Amino acid sequence: MQGEVAQRERSALLGDTAAPLARRGRRIPIIPYALLAPTVLFLLVFFAWPMIQALVLAFQGADGAWSLAAVERMTGDLRFGDAVKTTLIFAAVVIPLQTVLAIGMALLLMSNLRGAGFFLYLWAIPLGISDLASGVVWLSIFTDRGYINSLLVGLGLSDAGYPFLSYENPLSLFLCAAIAELWRATSIVMVIVLSGLQVIPKDYGEAAEVFGATAWQRFRHVTLPMLRPSLQVALILRTILAFQVFAVVIALAGRQLPVLAEEAYHFYYDIRSPNVAAAYALLIMALSLVFTAIYLRVLRVRDAELGRGR
Amino acid sequence: MTTVAAPAALRRRPAPRWHLYALAVVISLFILVPIYLIAVAAFTPRAVLNGFPKPVVPVAVSIDTMQAFLNTRGVGQSVINSLIVGLLTLVMSTVLGAPAGYALARFAFRGRDAFQLLILMTRAFPIAILAVPLTVTFITWGLYDTLPAVALVHTALALPTTVLITASIFISVPVDLEEAALTLGCTPLGAFTRVALPLALPGLAAASIFTFVLSWNEVFASVILTVSNRTLPAQVLSSLGDSPLAYRFAGGFALILPALVFIFFIRRYLFNMWGRVVR
Numbered sequence: 001m002q003g004e005v006a007q008r009e010r011s012a013l014l015g016d017t018a019a020p021l022a023r024r025g026r027r028i029p030i031i032p033y034a035l036l037a038p039t040v041l042f043l044l045v046f047f048a049w050p051m052i053q054a055l056v057l058a059f060q061g062a063d064g065a066w067s068l069a070a071v072e073r074m075t076g077d078l079r080f081g082d083a084v085k086t087t088l089i090f091a092a093v094v095i096p097l098q099t100v101l102a103i104g105m106a107l108l109l110m111s112n113l114r115g116a117g118f119f120l121y122l123w124a125i126p127l128g129i130s131d132l133a134s135g136v137v138w139l140s141i142f143t144d145r146g147y148i149n150s151l152l153v154g155l156g157l158s159d160a161g162y163p164f165l166s167y168e169n170p171l172s173l174f175l176c177a178a179i180a181e182l183w184r185a186t187s188i189v190m191v192i193v194l195s196g197l198q199v200i201p202k203d204y205g206e207a208a209e210v211f212g213a214t215a216w217q218r219f220r221h222v223t224l225p226m227l228r229p230s231l232q233v234a235l236i237l238r239t240i241l242a243f244q245v246f247a248v249v250i251a252l253a254g255r256q257l258p259v260l261a262e263e264a265y266h267f268y269y270d271i272r273s274p275n276v277a278a279a280y281a282l283l284i285m286a287l288s289l290v291f292t293a294i295y296l297r298v299l300r301v302r303d304a305e306l307g308r309g310r
Numbered sequence: 311m312t313t314v315a316a317p318a319a320l321r322r323r324p325a326p327r328w329h330l331y332a333l334a335v336v337i338s339l340f341i342l343v344p345i346y347l348i349a350v351a352a353f354t355p356r357a358v359l360n361g362f363p364k365p366v367v368p369v370a371v372s373i374d375t376m377q378a379f380l381n382t383r384g385v386g387q388s389v390i391n392s393l394i395v396g397l398l399t400l401v402m403s404t405v406l407g408a409p410a411g412y413a414l415a416r417f418a419f420r421g422r423d424a425f426q427l428l429i430l431m432t433r434a435f436p437i438a439i440l441a442v443p444l445t446v447t448f449i450t451w452g453l454y455d456t457l458p459a460v461a462l463v464h465t466a467l468a469l470p471t472t473v474l475i476t477a478s479i480f481i482s483v484p485v486d487l488e489e490a491a492l493t494l495g496c497t498p499l500g501a502f503t504r505v506a507l508p509l510a511l512p513g514l515a516a517a518s519i520f521t522f523v524l525s526w527n528e529v530f531a532s533v534i535l536t537v538s539n540r541t542l543p544a545q546v547l548s549s550l551g552d553s554p555l556a557y558r559f560a561g562g563f564a565l566i567l568p569a570l571v572f573i574f575f576i577r578r579y580l581f582n583m584w585g586r587v588v589r
Contacts, residue, residue: 031498035413036425038406039473046444046466047432053443108334121577122338125345128569130527132543136562137348143555147347150363161362183344236434244436247529247547251558254551261530264442268534274445281442285435292434 054285057278070275074267074283083258084283090174090259091242094181098238099231101182102189107219110197120194126187134184135177135251139165142176142252167256177257180248185241189234196230197223232299239295240288260284345566352376352563356556379560388545389564391457392526395541398461399525400518403468408514411476412502416485432470438463441531448535455537463535464525471524472517475579479513480506516579523572527565 061067074080105123109116126134141147142164149161164172200223208218246261255266264280267273347366351359355372358365380386414422441463445454453459483506491501529543536544546561 029419032413032417032419033421035409039410039469040425040428042406042469043428043432043466046462047435047437047440050440050443050447053446054440057443057446104333105337108330108337111330113330113334119334119338121574122341124577125341125570125573128523128527128573129566130529130543130569132529132547133527133562133565133569136546136558137344137566140348140351140555140559140562141344145360145362145364145555147364147366150366154363183340240434240436244439244530247543250547251550261439264439265530265534268442268445274442277442281436281439284439288434288436 051285054278054282057275058282060275062273062275070273070279073273073276074263074279077263079258079263083260083263086174086258087243087245087260087287090178090181090245091239093174094178094185095235095238095242097178098182098186098189099235101186102193102234103227105186105190106194106197109194123190124187126184127191129184130247131181131184131245132247132251134180135248138176138180138183138248139251165252165256167253170257173253173257177245177249177252180252181242181245184248185238189238192230192234192237193227196227200226228299232295235299236292236295239291243284243287243291260287345570348559348563348566351556351559359556359559375556376560376563379557379564382557384540384545385542385561388540388542391539392542395457395461395464395532396522396525398458399464399468400521402461402465403472403521404514404518406465407469407472408476410473411478412480412506414473414477415480429470429473432466433474437467438528438530440466441534445535454535455539457539457541459535460532460539460541461525463531464528467528467531468521468524472521475517475520476510476514479510479517482513483509513579516576519572519576520579523569526568 058070059066059068061069109120109123113119129137139146143149144161144163144165148164149158152158152161162172163169164176167173204222204226205218208222213221244261245259246265249257249259249262255262260280260283264277264284267280268277350366350368352375353371353373354365354368355370355374356378358370359375380389410425413419414426444459444463448454448456448459453462487505487509488501491505492498496504527543528541529547532541532544533547540548542561543565546558546565550558
């Protein structure tokens with residue numbers, strides 16, 4: 001049922017088959033455009049325009065004349081290098097772990113576990129949890145007098161606990177933020193991977209098994225390549241969100257762990273320089289576009305591979 | 311719902327099952343224990359909460375911490391603000407996005423691929439970050455520091471997903487039924503409102519809930535676009551630095567609560583939201 005609907009849907013969305021209503025010529029062709037117009041207009045005003053505005057702001061001085069002052073101020077800032085580095089390393093650490101964990105969770109749900117529906121619900125809960133809430137939740141765990149230290153001291157493993165979130169321990173600070181992100185944002189990858197797994201025809205794996213492929217070989221050479229479209233979507237989504245990482249870091253580390261979005265916020269609010277803030281915004285956008293392009297290229301979906309033959 | 315098909319291998323020679331269950335339980339604990347702990351923190355009397363080592367099981371339950379949080383200046387109003395922004399976002403993104411989703415689901419037309427590309431592009435884009443340049447626009451429009459301004463950015467954030475979700479929902483409503491209504495003399499609009507819409511309603515409701523949660527959770531744009539009219543996340547974020555831990559924990563729990571309820575209601579539609587992706 002699921003597969004059938006998905007199949008029909010995919011072919012419809014890809015425009016493989018003309019939508020029946022239109023084919024019968026009962027509708028005037030203007031209708032679809034009228035239906036799309038509000039969305040297109042809205043996106044032009046609140047998506048395309050601010051993008052241009054960001055470019056303008058970033059290359060303007062406070063007086064409105066063209067200048068590189070804002071960009072120079074950004075790149076010259078003491079925290080700039082750290083912010084770029086931390087944001088990139090954060091994404092590079094969290095996303096692969098998340099992807100592996102999510103694939104594992106999805107495969108587990110597919111393995112005929114009794115109560116898989118219940119587990120799916122539990123594992124989907126973080127979908128609704130914000131990065132800010134996640135930061136606060138893990139703050140209650142990692143803070144100096146938090147739950148982990150309570151446990152360590154309670155069990156007599158430590159005298160006063162370990163300062164996980166101290167600026168003197170940048171590594172543990174980074175890891176705590178990574179755990180919070182892993183906790184919150186793995187669900188979304190899992191849901192995408194799971195729905196990707198569900199449309200893989202069973203016969204492929206069975207055929208591979210007939211030819212003597214081991215479970216790992218089937219995963220590596222059948223499941224994984226077929227999952228590529230889903231992984232592409234999940235990775236793009238997660239990478240873009242990771243470059244905007246913000247509230248979870250502020251909640252756990254204050255200003256001790258610089259990331260790009262936090263610097264944008266800082267320059268906008270504390271320094272009151274929308275121009276420098278816009279330069280940061282532009283940098284985040286540029287990074288997002290570059291990585292999206294890389295994913296689209298590296299995880300290119302070849303139709304023939306999926307048996308679509310288009 | 312979804313039928314989860316087992317790989318052939320697992321059906322024929324079952325792996326050590328306990329081992330898979332143990333893994334599932336461990337993952338569940340990883341997800342649940344932090345939620346449990348923040349709930350304990352939010353409902354523990356302040357004196358116990360400030361003690362160390364903290365008890366991991368609730369020794370005394372009290373709503374004092376939660377009450378103190380909600381009575382803090384600005385918090386009550388910020389909850390109301392969040393509800394207003396969420397509802398505005400929901401209405402705007404549904405009114406704008408649902409027709410587009412319907413068009414994608416039912417019509418073949420020139421420019422369809424270009425439109426899909428636009429939707430995909432916006433999805434692969436840090437939209438919340440656009441709040442920074444938008445402040446300038448909103449100041450000229452007199453919208454800065456107002457709830458509609460926040461709702462507009464949240465709508466931009468939700469709209470691409472709304473279009474994709476509604477498209478997938480309308481595709482799952484059989485087109486034959488609508489055609490039957492047309493043959494029986496319904497106008498296209500009548501066929502839509504009397505046949506397609508009622509069938510799509512549960513899915514659309516789930517999509518709305520999703521949009522609401524997205525708005526309820528969004529913090530970057532909210533905190534950039536407002537000064538006095540804070541939403542709840544913006545309020546909590548901007549007072550993080552100078553508030554006692556009890557306040558933060560209560561705020562964290564207040565932020566999570568709707569998520570738990572909403573995910574329960576939309577769990578059947580998770581795949582409509584994220585699974586079906588237009589390529």
